[in-house]
Amino acid sequence: MLLSVTGLSIAVAAGRAVDQVSFTLDRGEVLALVGESGAGKSLTGAALIGLLPEGARLAGGRLEFAGVALERLAEPGWRRLRGRRIGAVFQDPLAALDPLARIGDQLVETLRVHHAASRPRARRQAAEWLAQVGIPAARARAWPHELSGGMRQRVAIALALAPRPALLIADEPTTALDVSLRGQVAALLRRLATGQGTAVLLISHDIASVAAAADRVAVMYAGRIVETGATAALLRAPAHPYTAALLAARPGILHRPDRLPAIEGTMPPPGATVTGCAFAPRCGRADARCAAEAPDLPPHGAACWHHD
Amino acid sequence: MTGGRVAGAVLLAAVLAAAAAPLLAAQNPFDLAHLDLMDSLLPPGSPGFPLGSDGQGRDVLSAILYGARLSFLVGGLAVGLAALLGMPAGLVAGYAGGWTDALLMRLADAQLAFPAVLVALLIDGAARALLARGRAEALAVPVLVLAIGLGRWPQFARVVRGAARLARGRDYVAAARLAGVGGGRILFAHVAPNALGPAGVLFTLSLGLAVLDEATLSFLGVGLPPTRPSLGTLIRVGTEYVLSGQWWTVVFPALALAVPVLAVNLLGDALRAARR
Amino acid sequence: MSRLLLTRLLEAVPVLLISAAAAFALGQVAGDPLAALGLDASAAQRAAAAARLGLDAPLPEQYLRFLWAALHGDFGFSIRLARPVGALLLERLPATVELAGAAFLVALAAGIPAGMLAALHPRGLAARAVMAVSLLGVSLPTFLTGTLLILLFAATLRWLPSFGRGEVVALGGWSTGLLTGSGRLALILPALTLGAFQAALLLRLVADGMRGALASGHVRFARARGLPPRLIRRHALRHALVPVLAAFGMQLGLLVAFSIVTEQVFQWPGIGLLLVQSIAAADVPVMTAYLVLTSVLFVALSLLADLLALAVDPRLRQGRGG
Numbered sequence A: 001m002l003l004s005v006t007g008l009s010i011a012v013a014a015g016r017a018v019d020q021v022s023f024t025l026d027r028g029e030v031l032a033l034v035g036e037s038g039a040g041k042s043l044t045g046a047a048l049i050g051l052l053p054e055g056a057r058l059a060g061g062r063l064e065f066a067g068v069a070l071e072r073l074a075e076p077g078w079r080r081l082r083g084r085r086i087g088a089v090f091q092d093p094l095a096a097l098d099p100l101a102r103i104g105d106q107l108v109e110t111l112r113v114h115h116a117a118s119r120p121r122a123r124r125q126a127a128e129w130l131a132q133v134g135i136p137a138a139r140a141r142a143w144p145h146e147l148s149g150g151m152r153q154r155v156a157i158a159l160a161l162a163p164r165p166a167l168l169i170a171d172e173p174t175t176a177l178d179v180s181l182r183g184q185v186a187a188l189l190r191r192l193a194t195g196q197g198t199a200v201l202l203i204s205h206d207i208a209s210v211a212a213a214a215d216r217v218a219v220m221y222a223g224r225i226v227e228t229g230a231t232a233a234l235l236r237a238p239a240h241p242y243t244a245a246l247l248a249a250r251p252g253i254l255h256r257p258d259r260l261p262a263i264e265g266t267m268p269p270p271g272a273t274v275t276g277c278a279f280a281p282r283c284g285r286a287d288a289r290c291a292a293e294a295p296d297l298p299p300h301g302a303a304c305w306h307h308d
Numbered sequence B: 001m002t003g004g005r006v007a008g009a010v011l012l013a014a015v016l017a018a019a020a021a022p023l024l025a026a027q028n029p030f031d032l033a034h035l036d037l038m039d040s041l042l043p044p045g046s047p048g049f050p051l052g053s054d055g056q057g058r059d060v061l062s063a064i065l066y067g068a069r070l071s072f073l074v075g076g077l078a079v080g081l082a083a084l085l086g087m088p089a090g091l092v093a094g095y096a097g098g099w100t101d102a103l104l105m106r107l108a109d110a111q112l113a114f115p116a117v118l119v120a121l122l123i124d125g126a127a128r129a130l131l132a133r134g135r136a137e138a139l140a141v142p143v144l145v146l147a148i149g150l151g152r153w154p155q156f157a158r159v160v161r162g163a164a165r166l167a168r169g170r171d172y173v174a175a176a177r178l179a180g181v182g183g184g185r186i187l188f189a190h191v192a193p194n195a196l197g198p199a200g201v202l203f204t205l206s207l208g209l210a211v212l213d214e215a216t217l218s219f220l221g222v223g224l225p226p227t228r229p230s231l232g233t234l235i236r237v238g239t240e241y242v243l244s245g246q247w248w249t250v251v252f253p254a255l256a257l258a259v260p261v262l263a264v265n266l267l268g269d270a271l272r273a274a275r276r
Numbered sequence C: 001m002s003r004l005l006l007t008r009l010l011e012a013v014p015v016l017l018i019s020a021a022a023a024f025a026l027g028q029v030a031g032d033p034l035a036a037l038g039l040d041a042s043a044a045q046r047a048a049a050a051a052r053l054g055l056d057a058p059l060p061e062q063y064l065r066f067l068w069a070a071l072h073g074d075f076g077f078s079i080r081l082a083r084p085v086g087a088l089l090l091e092r093l094p095a096t097v098e099l100a101g102a103a104f105l106v107a108l109a110a111g112i113p114a115g116m117l118a119a120l121h122p123r124g125l126a127a128r129a130v131m132a133v134s135l136l137g138v139s140l141p142t143f144l145t146g147t148l149l150i151l152l153f154a155a156t157l158r159w160l161p162s163f164g165r166g167e168v169v170a171l172g173g174w175s176t177g178l179l180t181g182s183g184r185l186a187l188i189l190p191a192l193t194l195g196a197f198q199a200a201l202l203l204r205l206v207a208d209g210m211r212g213a214l215a216s217g218h219v220r221f222a223r224a225r226g227l228p229p230r231l232i233r234r235h236a237l238r239h240a241l242v243p244v245l246a247a248f249g250m251q252l253g254l255l256v257a258f259s260i261v262t263e264q265v266f267q268w269p270g271i272g273l274l275l276v277q278s279i280a281a282a283d284v285p286v287m288t289a290y291l292v293l294t295s296v297l298f299v300a301l302s303l304l305a306d307l308l309a310l311a312v313d314p315r316l317r318q319g320r321g322g
Helices: A042-045 A076-082 A103-115 A119-132 A137-141 A149-161 A180-195 A206-214 A230-237 A241-248 A288-292 B001-017 B058-098 B099-111 B116-130 B133-138 B141-166 B171-178 B183-219 B231-242 B250-275 C002-030 C042-053 C059-071 C087-118 C126-140 C142-156 C181-214 C217-222 C229-266 C271-280 C286-311
Strands: A003-012 A015-025 A028-036 A057-066 A086-089 A169-170 A198-205 A216-221 A224-230 C169-171 C175-176
Touching: A003 A042, A003 B231, A015 A042, A015 A224, A028 A042, A028 A180, A028 A206, A028 B183, A028 C042, A042 A169, A042 A198, A057 A216, A086 B231, A103 A119, A103 A137, A103 B099, A119 A149, A137 C286, A149 A180, A149 C217, A180 A198, A180 A206, A180 C181, A198 A206, A198 A224, A198 B099, A198 C142, A216 A230, A216 A241, A224 A230, A224 C175, A241 C042, A241 C169, A288 B171, A288 C002, B001 B058, B001 B250, B058 B099, B058 B141, B058 B183, B058 B231, B058 C181, B099 C002, B099 C271, B116 B141, B116 C002, B116 C229, B116 C286, B133 B141, B141 B183, B141 C181, B183 B231, B183 B250, B183 C142, B183 C229, B231 B250, B250 C142, C002 C286, C087 C126, C087 C175, C087 C181, C087 C229, C126 C181, C142 C181, C181 C229, C217 C229, C229 C271, C229 C286, C271 C286
Parallel strands: A028 A198, A028 A216, A086 A169, A169 A198
Antiparallel strands: A003 A015, A003 A057, A216 A224, C169 C175
């Protein structure tokens, strides 16, 4: 077991944004964390690389990564892990690369920081990495603004994977891209990561990317995981009504990529007092029990009273 | 906002004290007949001279009160003039666009390439060359107001133009236009009110800068004459005694200048923060 | 790259022409080109001189002639000193350039580290102190800073001279105070005075820029990649310097404007002191020449600032944002 998260809770000013989340991740495995914006996916990812935004803090839980208790790490300890052992790719490829440095130089810098390699060797490795993500070596001297969004995100993937981390947090790595590119970039991410034994926590609300890259899926709603399962099985036969609604409302080719699945009603925000199942007000199958009592998440399956 | 309140209170006190100078001051420092050279350069705390006296036998406290009155008057009038010139120019440029806009803004840009205090200095110099020597002294206040006001109009034009352009794109302005409301009415009823907020912040900050402009010109000897000293003139005259140890001739007028300007800057920062 | 530069060059032309027109108008309205003849010149003498100087020609022709003469550094004679204005300015220029240069170094050396400090530890005691001092710095007029420095270091402690340039050495046409002990001592207080205001402005620009850069996506990604704080600070500083460079031309312009005040405070024999003395004496040709000289200087400095910004930010070279 590479990563074991038990009872992770994260508090923001309004209240709990992530509540008692637990999951595990094996070496070389890809776990997708899906759900609407605001469900707590990104905060979970940020906690795993020690970069929680200002105003958010860990409120409990154990994060065990390769024998290290991440929840107890202070900044110097995080610095030894970041990049080398745990990497990250973020949503916005436009903002991720330093606009004032050539992409090759950014790769060389990262490689040299982690492997203390000689400059010529780092340069060779940088060219190899660019080739791996499908960018001709000649473009190493390009500036970030000269590349397309897809190319930039592939450079960011190379930057994150180049130090060969054991775990990669990929936070919406395909959301900013054109719909037609998403599955392709997600599949590339999976191929390169699993090829070198890197486990990936893929945070996404894009079902196509999840289908292309993930071994297992965990569905989050209002700060909790409501269903887990193997990707193919979960996508084919969702057990939780929320998962089913999410899949049904999945945007087609003609939908604007920034519009999210239209499920009626809204998710309760962090800090809202919820009795019973948080999804009950929006659920077609909800009854008196759903409104009164919150269902637990079984080891395999869905947190739903109507699931058998 | 508490910092802003304290700054506002300090500023108000300073302005009131300056306005009430004739009531508060022990003597009229502009009236040479009342000055006695036997009283010159008395240290602070001397009877009748709480902050000491200067080389003319002037009570420094009285001179500061009267000087601040002149400084604030010139600064206030100059910013008023700058706003009076700059705001209509910006309003028209932003609303009309096109050729008018290009012409006005090119002019503003050309002037903005120079620091305002340098423009004021040159305008002041031209006015002095134009007027004969004696009249330049008599007209010192209007000349200074003109020079400093002309030095600062482009900032108002730019800020107001930005706000006017924003308002122009709004639906209610378009609606008023379609309804056949005249250009002048639209400007005053719909566009101008939008420009007042940012212009107000600029006005506050400009007050401090304009008072500094006046002080700088007077310090350079091309502002108010030593017979009717403003704070800048007092500091310039005072520097002649600094090397011989009469520090009070400079330090007190300097404080009287720096504290209100600091208060204006703090107030401006607070206003800007409040508008966000 | 060259296209942007060309645009900037073309934009500079109207600025130069407008300021030259202002200078010409200044001479027309306020100046008496025949003042050098003295008050007792006869009407016939004046008319002859006017014809010789082309003063009877139409205004546009006179303006063109003024431009042509200005291009050759010919601005006529100073009324007060009865010498060619061009030579007068040239002789005083080194003092101003050395003062402004030294002040600029003071501003860089104080403003950049202090701004970084304020941005990196915004809640620290040192950062708060730095921001308070900078607010004081932009509120204190240059002449007050100078006067207070004189009061402290010259009048009370008697460590440094309060006026003048000390001993100067001539190097070709350039007179420098940097090569003598007294010249260097004399430069300290004026440079601190002129640099203080600039340092306060620079500090605020750098602190704002750094704060923005540190909150940006690429710094977050750099931290996630495990780049050490030293490299991250360097990244962020480079970003903070882009707006600083954009404001650089204006900054140097302010430096020239306030050098007038500093020169007056310390009786520093540069072009600023010459200008103030000329204004007090209504010596219009010197004012005209000063206006033309500074506008050329400002335009050149803002072009230099554009070049530096181009060197740092590749996005500008394509002429499109990114």
